[in-house]
Amino acid sequence: MAIGARSQSARTYLEKHLSTFMDCDLQELVAHGLRALRDTLPNEVDLNTKNVSIAIVGPKTPLRIADEEELARPL
Incomplete structure (x- = not known):
């Protein structure tokens, strides 16, 4: 699902x-x-x-996709 026109609320939260x-x-x-x-x-x-x-990546962390169990915790 793309957030498109409603992305301003996400940007506001992150800022x-x-x-x-x-x-x-x-x-x-x-x-x-x-x-x-x-x-x-x-x-x-x-x-x-x-x-x-969710994809997770960092300077010393290779790209990985969070599995359903890991994703369910914060939801």
Whole structure:
């Protein structure tokens, strides 16, 4: 699902919380990303493991896709 025209609410959320990201662990960062994404959805649509996936990558972390169990925790 692309967020397109509703992306401003996600951007606003991320900008508002930007100063906290350096102190967050991976789980907290994933939760922030999901909260920002949730803000882009219409009220009648729930964020769940069927309509979202997360890729994790870092300087010393190879690209990986979070599995359904890992993704379900913050949802």
